[in-house]
Structure formats: structure tokens, C-alpha cells
Amino acid sequence: xxxxxxxxxxxxxxxxxxxxxxxxxxxxxxxxxxxxxxxxxxxxxxxxxxxxxxxxxxxxxxxxxxxxxxxxxxxxxxxxxxxxxxxxxxxxxxxxxxxxxxxxxxxxxxxxxxxxxxxxxxxxxxxxxxxxxxxxxxxxxxxxxxxxxxxxxxxxxxxxxxxxxxxxxxxxxxxxxxxxxxxxxxxxxxxxxxxxxxxxxxxxxxxxxxxxxxxxxxxxxxxxxxxxxxxxxxxxxxxxxxxxxxxxxxxxxxxxxxxxxxxxxxxxxxxxxxxxxxxxxxxxxxxxxxxxxxxxxxxxxxxxxxxxxxxxxxxxxxxxxxxxxxxxxxxxxxxxxxxxxxxxxxxxxxxxxxxxxxxxxxxxxxxxxxxxxxxxxxxxxxxxxxxxxxxxx
Numbered sequence: 313x314x315x316x317x318x319x320x321x322x323x324x325x326x327x328x329x330x331x332x333x334x335x336x337x338x339x340x341x342x343x344x345x346x347x348x349x350x351x352x353x354x355x356x357x358x359x360x361x362x363x364x365x366x367x368x369x370x371x372x373x374x375x376x377x378x379x380x381x382x383x384x385x386x387x388x389x390x391x392x393x394x395x396x397x398x399x400x401x402x403x404x405x406x407x408x409x410x411x412x413x414x415x416x417x418x419x420x421x422x423x424x425x426x427x428x429x430x431x432x433x434x435x436x437x438x439x440x441x442x443x444x445x446x447x448x449x450x451x452x453x454x455x456x457x458x459x460x461x462x463x464x465x466x467x468x469x470x471x472x473x474x475x476x477x478x479x480x481x482x483x484x485x486x487x488x489x490x491x492x493x494x495x496x497x498x499x500x501x502x503x504x505x506x507x508x509x510x511x512x513x514x515x516x517x518x519x520x521x522x523x524x525x526x527x528x529x530x531x532x533x534x535x536x537x538x539x540x541x542x543x544x545x546x547x548x549x550x551x552x553x554x555x556x557x558x559x560x561x562x563x564x565x566x567x568x569x570x571x572x573x574x575x576x577x578x579x580x581x582x583x584x585x586x587x588x589x590x591x592x593x594x595x596x597x598x599x600x601x602x603x604x605x606x607x608x609x610x611x612x613x614x615x616x617x618x619x620x621x622x623x624x625x626x627x628x629x630x631x632x633x634x635x636x637x638x639x640x641x642x643x644x645x646x647x648x649x650x651x652x653x654x655x656x657x658x659x660x661x662x663x664x665x666x667x668x669x670x671x672x673x674x675x676x677x678x679x680x681x682x683x684x685x686x687x688x689x690x691x692x693x694x695x696x697x698x699x700x701x702x703x704x705x
Contacts, residue, residue, distance in 0.1 A: 313424055313641045314672045315355055316392075317385040322377035323399075324350035325697040332702065333674065335387075337687040340676040342694035348676035351694070352427060352649045354382045355674070358395050359425035359644075360449040361416060361459055364432075367445075369399045377401070386423060388641055393422050417459040420452050424644035426632040428651045432624040436611045440601035447602055450631050451509050454638065458509060465502040469593055472499055477591040489588075496580055499596060504573045506597040507541065511566065514539055514602065520630035521623075525606075528629070528662050529622040533606040537627075540601045542594070543575045621655065629666060636670075643671040651675075652682040660684055 320329045325347045340348045353363055353372070363372060373380040383396040396408040397416055407416040434442040451458045472495040479489060514537050525535045540546040567575075579595040580587075587594050604611040604623055611623050635644045646667050652660050652675070664684035667673050677683050680691070693701040 313643060313645055314387040315384055315645055315674075316387050318351065318355060319381075319383040320351075320354055321381040321383075322374040323354055323380040323382060324372055324374060326350060327374065327697070329697070329699055331692060331699055333672070333692075334690045335672055337668070337689040338672070338674045339680065339683055339688055339691045340674065340694055341680050341691055342676075342678065344678050346694045347697045348678075348694050349429070349649050350697075352429075352647045352674065352676055355384065355645065356425045356427045356647060357382060357399075358384055358397065358419050359423040359453055361420065361452060362445070362449060364427055364429050364649075369405065370401050372399055373401045384423075388422075395419055395422055417456065417463070420456040420459065422641070424453050424635050424639055424641055425647060426628055426635065426644050427647040427649060428625060428628045429647075429649040430651065430654055432628060433620060435627060436604055436615070436620050436624050440599070443602040443604075444597070444600065446627065447510050447513055448506075450634075451513055453635060453644070454513070455509065458506075461502060461505050461509075465499070465506055465597070468495060468498045468502060469596070469598055471495055472593050473591065476587055476593070480588055480591045496577070499593070500573050500576045500580070503576055503596045504569055507539075507543070507572050507576075507600070508567075508569060510539055510597065510600070510602075516634055517627070517630050520633050521626050524629040524633070524666070525622055525626035527666055528625050528659060529619070530658065530662065533619065533622075534608065535623055535626060536603075536605040536608075538603050540603050541575075542596060542599045543572065543579045545579075546601070618656070618659070621659070625651075625659075625663060632667075632670070646670045646673045648673065648675045648687075650677065652677060652684070653679065 314335050315333050318331045318333065320326045331351060340351055342348050353365060357363060363369075366372070378401050380399045381396065382399070383394065386393045386395060394410050397419060398406040400406070405416045407414050407419055409418065409422060435446045448458075448462055452462070472492070475492055475495060479492070518537060521535050521537060522532075526532045576595065583594045606615055606619055606623060609615070611620060615623065632644050632646055648667070651663070655663065660682075661684060664686050668686050673687060675683050675687050680688070691702070692699060
């Protein structure tokens with residue numbers, strides 16, 4: 313897949329912008345704060361329906377505007393497809409494919425993008441929500457229907473939390489909670505599908521992560537990843553609590569749908585009193601964590617800066633290779649957003665060699681010399697939200 317043309321209206325610092333890109337390597341050059349990352353963010357949004365920098369869409373709408381528009385012409389071999397999404401500051405987003413209205417959740421069927429960025433360190437060093445976001449965005453790209461499942465789960469979760477809050481305020485217990493059972497059923501059905509898909513993605517990533525890490529770091533530190541599941545007794549670290557030292561989550565597809573659903577229901581029953589006291593749903597994929605290890609130790613808290621970068625890059629590169637192996641769209645577009653400035657010379661060289669054979673690579677950098685020469689085929693210069701100059705080296 314190749315992004316041939318990107319057009320923006322009222323997106324971030326762009327009142328309007330049009331950027332032509334080519335197959336192979338493209339470099340977006342400009343000082344910090346000029347809008348390079350905004351271009352990368354816009355392209356990635358079409359594939360992931362989210363930003364790698366913010367959890368809400370409103371910050372991507374230019375100040376003073378009610379909506380932003382991202383439009384891109386994609387090439388899948390000889391076929392051309394135009395995708396468009398309107399991000400509304402309030403209300404639901406809208407999308408079009410070749411001019412026909414579709415649900416935004418349909419866009420990942422036509423676009424696949426893997427984005428590397430300095431924020432990726434939060435995947436390995438941040439709280440569990442960063443790792444869940446990484447996994448879920450990959451799920452959506454591999455199976456676009458999961459966007460609807462995740463959205464439905466979030467909606468049910470909010471409704472269930474609202475009911476728990478209402479029950480706490482009215483001191484309702486026992487038979488007065490009959491309505492909660494309806495939401496429990498919906499939460500378990502949707503949550504089981506999310507958990508099952510996440511376990512599968514972790515299993516499929518395991519081998520590619522090992523290979524990618526060794527290629528980037530030049531060493532084999534035995535990277536591992538597995539899910540720590542709240543339905544199996546793990547505690548979420550989202551609110552400052554430590555995870556169980558022996559999580560019962562698994563990195564394999566292992567448990568059946570029925571087994572996951574049964575464990576989910578049992579956990580909800582066991583946590584019912586605590587949930588009513590706190591007016592929060594304490595069990596489910598919204599509180600699970602993807603545990604990452606190198607050399608048998610958790611990356612978070614134990615890995616060096618270089619090891620942390622290597623595992624973050626390995627996760628992205630493994631994702632790209634996973635999508636490449638299973639996609640009918642061709643290679644995913646690879647975006648390296650201000651990554652090379654963060655890496656030593658050896659890791660720069662290794663990373664460039666690993667991505668150079670993808671159909672399209674887009675690199676952003678403040679200093680052109682930070683980018684290995686193999687990735688400098690086509691250059692776009694960005695100055696204060698304008699595309700000032702385009703040249704080919």
C-alpha cells in the first residue's frame with residue numbers, strides 16, 4: 313500500500329495542506345514544532361482510528377474550527393482508493409470511501425499503517441493503558457470489525473459504571489440490582505471476544521518480536537510478552553496498584569471462549585461488593601496489562617534505555633511484519649516519526665536496513681543527517697504548517 317496524496321483541512325496546525333508522496337522512502341524535514349508529526353498522525357489515523365499522542369479526537373481539530381478533514385489517495389497496486397474522515401470537535405466522526413459515506417470503522421479495511429514514534433517508549437515504560445492501546449490498534453488493523461467490538465465494549469462499560477454509581481448513591485443491594493445482570497451479560501460477551509483476540513495477537517507477535525529485537529539490538533535478550541488478566545485474579549496497575557507477581561494471563565490462544573466467559577462471570581461475582589463500594593467495573597479487558605520482559609525481567613523498571621527502545625521498536629516492526637504476512641493490501645506504510653534522533657548510530661543503521669524493503673517508508677526528522685542515506689530518496693520540507701518545498705535527493 314502506498315499513500316500517494318495527503319490533504320488536510322483544519323487539522324492540528326494546518327489550515328490546509330496537500331502533500332505528494334512516492335513509493336519507497338520519503339523524508340519530512342523541518343524544525344521541531346513545524347507540523348511534521350501532524351502529517352504522520354493524520355496518515356496513521358486512517359488505519360487505526362486513533363492518535364499515538366492523544367486519546368481523544370478533539371485536540372486534532374485546529375483551534376477555532378469545528379471539524380478537521382483528512383483525505384488520502386491510496387494505491388493498492390493498480391487500484392486507487394480515496395479515503396476521507398471528518399473529525400468533529402463534538403458529535404460523531406464521518407467517513408467516505410471514494411465519495412460514498414461509510415462508518416469510520418470501515419476505514420482500516422483499506423489502510424494499514426505502522427507508526428514508530430518517541431511516544432512508543434510509553435508502551436514499555438508507561439501505565440497499562442498504553443500497552444492496551446498498542447494491542448487494540450493492531451487488532452483493528454488486522455481485523456477491522458474489532459473496532460466495532462471495542463467501541464461496543466466501551467459503551468457497555470460506561471453504562472455499567474453509571475449503574476454501579478447510581479446503586480451506590482441509593483445504597484441498593486441484592487435484588488435491587490437485577491438490571492446489573494443484563495449489563496453483565498453484555499460485558500462478558502464483548503469482553504470475552506476482546507480477551508480472546510488479544511491473546512491471539514500476543515501469541516502471533518511472540519516469535520516476530522524475538523527476531524526483530526535481535527536484529528535491532530544485535531543481541532538475544534529473550535524478549536517475552538504475555539497478558540495479565542483481571543479475570544484470572546491480576547490487579548490492574550492503572551490506579552497505582554502493583555500487578556500480581558505471578559500473573560495468570562497467558563501469551564497463547566489457550567483458553568476457549570467458554571472458559572474465558574466462565575472465568576469472567578466468576579470474577580464479576582467475586583468483585584461485586586468491591587465494585588458497588590467503588591462504583592467501578594474492576595474486572596475485564598479495560599484493566600488488563602500486556603507484560604513485557606527481557607532477560608527474564610520486566611522491561612518496566614529493569615530494562616536499560618537502549619533495551620527499552622529496542623523492545624518498543626521490536627513491537628512495531630513485528631506488527632508490520634505480521635500485517636505484511638496476512639494482508640491483501642500489500643505492505644503496511646511504515647512511519648518513523650522523529651525516531652532516529654533518539655537512537656545511537658548502530659541502532660539507526662540496523663533499523664534502516666530492516667525497513668528499507670517496505671513498499672513505502674515515511675520518516676520525519678529535524679536534522680536530515682540523522683536519517684540514514686538509504687531512507688532519503690524523496691524529501692518534503694515543512695515550515696510552520698505549510699509544505700514549503702519538495703525535492704528529490
